[in-house]
Amino acid sequence: MLKKTKSKELYEIAQQYIPGGVNSPVRAFKAVGTDPLFINRAKGAKVYDIDGNEYIDYVCSWGPLILGHSDDDVVKAICDTAVNGTSYGAPCEAELELAKLICDAFPSMDKVRMVNSGTEATMSAVRVARAYTGRNKIVKFEGCFHGHADTFLIKAGSGLLTAGKPTSPGVPDVFAEHTLNAKYNDLESVKDIFKQWGNEIAAVIVEPVAGNMGLVLPDAEFLKGLRNITELNGSMLIFDEVITGFRTCYGGFQNIVEIEPDLTTLGKIIGGGLPVGAYGGRKELMDMVAPVGDVYQAGTLSGNPLAMVAGATTLKKLKNNDYYDRIEVLGYLLTGKLKTIFEEHDLYCTINRLGSMFSVFFTEQEVNNYEAVQTCDTDKYAKFHRELINKGIYFPPAQFEVCFISCAHEVEDIEKTAEAINDVLNTIK
Structure with a gap:
């Protein structure tokens, strides 16, 4: 003992x-x-x-x-950077280096915005999807976790076609009304939801490999089916690769299955052990984000030099070994x-x-x-x-x-x- x-x-x-x-x-x-x-x-x-x-x-x-x-190289990079400052609240070269590494690794990403957590990344991606489509509802899956934003803390109601109820006190019912729950690996449950609310659904958000109910792998046609359903209905497909990004390969699980989502969220590995998150996608979507567009999202420590250099060092080691x-x-x-x-x-x-x-x-x-x-x-x-x-x-x-x-x-x-x-x-x- x-x-x-x-x-x-x-x-x-x-x-x-x-x-x-x-x-x-x-x-x-x-x-x-x-x-x-x-x-x-x-x-x-x-x-x-x-x-x-x-x-x-x-x-x-x-x-x-x-x-x-x-890791010796990551620690050295952090220490060398910290000597020159731990936070600027201004652009730095390290965030550009990391952004280029990420975009080069993901064919679906033209641009990426750095944030400080997976929760920030997913809530921001959903905001972009809602702004782009002009719709409010999103579809998520039982057992998939996308952070603790109000939109995601919803469980299924009495049936798959019933709007969710909050899982946590403090989440207003109005948020639950816009979150619809489907079954992971069950395309029919998704189709049923779209039959009722298809013209109101802004996005489907999914962990391409579920990692928050234990490791659950997607069936062969599940992710392809989601891509087809969202395209037919004018909805966005968001891959939450906070866990799988740079874990399953150099890039995301989307690289392995050759499916390009509209938006992708990242975290964990891209920070090399320091707090980080990111969301990215096609230019037309990401250019909706301020200061280019009107979708507002900001963060004092976003692009923090320590997290950026730790992430860039990690990704370069993964790429070259x-x-x-x-x-x-x-x-x-x-x-x-x-x-x-x-x-x-x-x-x-x-x-x-x-x-x-x-x-x-x-x-x-x-x-x-x-x-x-x-x-x-x-x-x-x-x-x-x-x-x-x-x-x-x-x-x-x-x-x-x-x-x-x-x-x-x-x-x-x-x-x-x-x-x-x-x-x-x-x-x-």
Whole structure:
């Protein structure tokens, strides 16, 4: 059993000053029934808590750290830049460099606007879509998360053709009326919505690979179908690639499936570990944004030099090395081992993987939509997580989050993880 005395003490103090003691809910570890870890430092594929415990990290700051923690080149770039100033509130060369790298990697993007978070990116993209189409309604999918803007905090009503109801107090009903919920991987649910509201729908927003109900892959024709439906109805298609951008390949998942959305949102990896977001698309759409057009969006720290240079350094390293091949192999190796181990323990869980992303679902069902995700045994995952933490393996503290492998992970880390999971499964049958 690892010592967690200082983490526990800090958490008790933090709850006096910060709601729930954390600045993002999942960090509270409530879904796994234990107290959170307070991280003191991190390097490569490892994080170290305030008590000095070492963990092989599969959270990777929820995805941004594809190069691993404290990559030497990224840290040097940040430090060299910080000497000259941490924020200007004015244009800098680094934001131009990052913008060019992003646009060059995405055929669908002529221009991109930098913001500070994925939530800012998605809410801004929806605003552009509404302005361009002159319509108010949007379609989103059960289980897909696009940030915490009022527009997105909606759940389905009694039927797919019923306007949503707010999932969070403080979200006015008027926002819910303009958000329509469809089923992920179910084109018929989308068609039904468009039959009723097609001429009022500004955009369909989707994670091309769902990463906020665990990792759920799109069916072969799902994304193509969305492109066809939106084009036929004069609606915009928005790909939320905050997670998948530069994670699945150099560019986005849209590059792999060869589908060009009207607008794309990004975050995580493009900031190299610092706060960032971005949205971009065709020139005619992006030129609607102030100061060229009338769609207003602004941010004091947008294009912050530290985030821009960290992101640009990360993207250049990804472009000029064989990292994607490396993490594909590591992902294949780890999930292959896990499937064998689970079967040997007569535990038939579903493991979904794409490149360096994977999820272990404690259900025997194939997981390709939100309904299947809901069949997971969350209590069993919670026990699995608690035992795994005590073995020095850091998986996400919730069943419905994604595990990430970084370029800093080694085969030795994979072997240790598989061995730890084998030991853990002996205790949770």
